[in-house]
Amino acid sequence: xxxxxxxxxxxxxxxxxxxxxxxxxxxxxxxxxxxxxxxxxxxxxxxxxxxxxxxxxxxxxxxxxxxxxxxxxxxxxxxxxxxxxxxxxxxxxxxxxxxxxxxxxxxxxxxxxxxxxxxxxxxxxxxxxxxxxxxxxxxxxxxxxxxxxxxxx
Numbered sequence: 001x002x003x004x005x006x007x008x009x010x011x012x013x014x015x016x017x018x019x020x021x022x023x024x025x026x027x028x029x030x031x032x033x034x035x036x037x038x039x040x041x042x043x044x045x046x047x048x049x050x051x052x053x054x055x056x057x058x059x060x061x062x063x064x065x066x067x068x069x070x071x072x073x074x075x076x077x078x079x080x081x082x083x084x085x086x087x088x089x090x091x092x093x094x095x096x097x098x099x100x101x102x103x104x105x106x107x108x109x110x111x112x113x114x115x116x117x118x119x120x121x122x123x124x125x126x127x128x129x130x131x132x133x134x135x136x137x138x139x140x141x142x143x144x145x146x147x148x149x150x151x152x153x
Contacts, residue, residue: 004107004127006134010141011100012148017141018074018094021103024051024066030140031133035061047071055083062086085112100145105134 010017020026025039033056040050051066064083071077074094081088086109093104107130 001108001110004105004109004130006105006130007102008105008134008138008141009097009100009102010138011145012141014074014094014096014101016144017101017103018077019045020141020144021092021094021137022068022071022073022077022079024053024079027051027053030137032056032136033129033133040065045071045073045077051079053081055086057086064088066090086110087112103137105130105137 021030023039023045025037027037028034029037034053035056036052036054038052040052041048045068047068047070049068053064053066054061055064062084064081064086066079066081066088069078069080069089070091076091076093079090079092081090088110089108091106095102095104
């Protein structure tokens with residue numbers, strides 16, 4: 001298993017930050033590793049809400065389905081995903097920080113089947129994917145903050 005950890009800060013308050021990031025239907029808006037993301041259930045976000053993502057893996061795109069396994073608005077969400085040869089558990093924690101929000105994002109990624117043999121060799125690729133996702137989240141939240149009249153430090 002590979003564990004990824006990223007932390008970012010935004011000037012947006014915890015509630016709207018949580019509502020945007022925890023809703024994985026928005027994942028394609030902030031994660032460059034996600035080609036498509038859609039919610040499979042009606043709003044609002046709740047325990048068990050499901051999402052379908054097309055995740056970029058190497059030169060291909062693989063479908064993954066996520067569901068909300070834990071939900072503590074606006075503090076924490078855990079999403080569990082499965083797809084072709086990949087299992088993932090993403091825990092996202094939101095904490096007040098100054099006038100905004102600190103986001104701590106942990107993703108545990110486990111390759112399954114024959115892909116599991118390649119996992120020890122892919123840690124650098126996974127780390128790059130995590131950095132790219134954190135950078136995309138930071139930029140997207142900065143854009144949302146700017147459009148609401150608030151700027152990131």
